Amino acid sequence: MSMLIFEISKPGRRCSTLPKCDVDFVAVPEEFKRNIPMNLPEVAEIDLVRHYTNLSRNAFGVDNGFYPLGSCTMKYNPKINEDVAALKGFTAVHPLQPEETVQGSLEAMHVLGDRLCKITGMDAITLQPAAGAHGEFTGLSMIKAYQLDKGETQRNKLIVPDSAHGTNPASAVMAGFTVVNIPSTPEGTVDIDALKKAVGDDTAALMLTNPNTVGLFEKDIVKIAEIVHNAGGLLYYDGANLNAVMGITRPGDMGFDVTHLNLHKTFSTPHGGGGPGSGPVACKAILAPFLPAPVVTFNNGAYTFAKPAKSIGRVRSFYGNFLVYIRALTYIMSIGAEGIREAAENAVLNANYMMEMLKDSYDVPFGGPCMHEFVLSIERLKKQTGISAADIAKGLVDKGIHPPTMYFPLIVPEALMLEPTETESRETLDNAIRAFKEVYAMAFDNPQALRDAPLTTPVGRPDETTAVRNPILSYTVNN
Ligand SMILES: *Cc1c(COP(=O)(O)O)cnc(C)c1O
Secondary structure, X not given: OOOOOOOOOOOOOOOOOOOOOOOOOOXXXXXXXXXXXXXXXXXXXXXXXXXXXXXXXXXXXXXOOOOOEOOOOOOOXXXXXXXXXXXXXXXXXXXXXXXXXXXXXXXXXXXXXHHHHHHHOOOEXXXXXXXXXXXXXXXXXXXXXXXXXXXXXXXXXXXXXOOOOOHXXXXXXXXXXXXEEEOEOOOOOEOHHHHHHHOOOOEEEEEEOOOOOXXXXXXXXXXXXXXXXXXXXXXXXXXXXXXXXOOOOOHHHHOOOEEXXXXXXXXXXXXXXXXXXXXXXXXXXXXXXXOOOOEEEEEOOEXXXXXXXXXXXXXXXXXXXXXXXXXHHHHHHHHHHHHHHHHHXXXXXXXXXXXXXXXXXXXXXXXXXXXXXXXXXXHHHHHHHOOOHHHHHHHHHOOOOOOOEEOOOOOOOOEEEEOOOOOOOHHHHHHHHHXXXXXXXXXXXXXXXXXXXXOOOOOOOOOHHHHXXXXXXXXXXXX
16 A cells, blocks of 8 residues: 555655745744644655655546446546636636626536536526535425425425435435335336326425436336326436437426436536536426526626525535536537537447347346446346356456446346446447456356455455445544
8 A cells, every 4th residue: 555645754855946035034923823833744756746646546537447337427528628627717716706807707607507408408507516416405405495385385205216326315305305216117117107106295296317227218208297297296307317318308308397417427527536526407497496596697798696586595605616617518518519419329329339248148137228328137147156246346347447336226136237438439348348258257267266356456355334334534643
């Protein structure tokens, strides 16, 4: 393991040469001075460069290799996004500056909002939420406010299919709803009869993603929307899977009333540790009065912040992750409307190609063409060899591939979910297919090697429970 930068520190080492001070020295008054000197690492420039270069090699990112993490859309993040987000005009503004001095930044937010509304088929938008789950909470809070505003105080149930992403029921509970789970059909789509039985006077909304979490398109979506609307409920679209359909179909046209988008998935901005996320929420006109404040509006030739009439309030400090918006806007403007559609088409093509090529070894629980991702089940292989989905995933790490999503969706035992995305070449997919097949063969020929994998990473197999329940996240400085 790498040493901490504090451990390589030696008193007096420096990597900066400051110019001679050209103003008079003013002593800091005693009462403002620290009692103990600040503990800063002292290193030479070469040690600093090596330290961070080596640290970066301990992690795996989309810039290192293939990253088919299902449901996460780990597409390549074009570097032009970074160039535009680094422009002084965007980085040197302050959120408390008067509106008339930041018209360009407001325009960028307005244009991004407009493009996202066009892509989703919605009328109004907030860019504030900081992630997908935060967007879910925001959109569901708007639905709650809408139902209460209509005097429908009894509408406290949120219908969620059993295949849903874990954040869906969690956000529903956070927003004060009771979750009603409905089962999926054996084909993996919404059970219409179960939905008909579940809706009623107490239905606030149905929360759905389409294509759904097993990678299938809900063909009956218009009928589903009708059933929910006729019962007085609204439809929430989990837009995390928009990469499969953008430019082809729109949640607004399918009958959804509100959706969040993951800029860090579909719109090529960095994920998690690579940068802050962003989960804008777009909605139909009926929900626009409930959007969080402030929203950017354009009146009499100027951009201003405004508060929607029945706003649920602020959900994020200032205006959200502004430089992430700039990256997403750069992506949308550089590929254009045609590129948006092409991205979705190639994402679906790549997923189907991989699925077809893996079908003769791995079990594919849901047949037929998939959308942008697909699910494999290791259940039968596990019965035959004792090798689990986790073992397969660890074996792939040694082949330079980030594991697929494991043990999700929950309705498939020993699941592996793959989402290759549109940015991977035929050669990368073929190499990955070969690696998946090699690992599959290892389950029979050399299962112990798979149980020992990975051998090429700084950390092999941590105790996953301890790593989650008792992580050591702090370091005690001895001096
Ligand atoms: C990623 C994802 C979310 C949550 O998004 P975060 O930005 O991680 O909070 C919600 N639903 C689905 C289907 C997702 O894939």
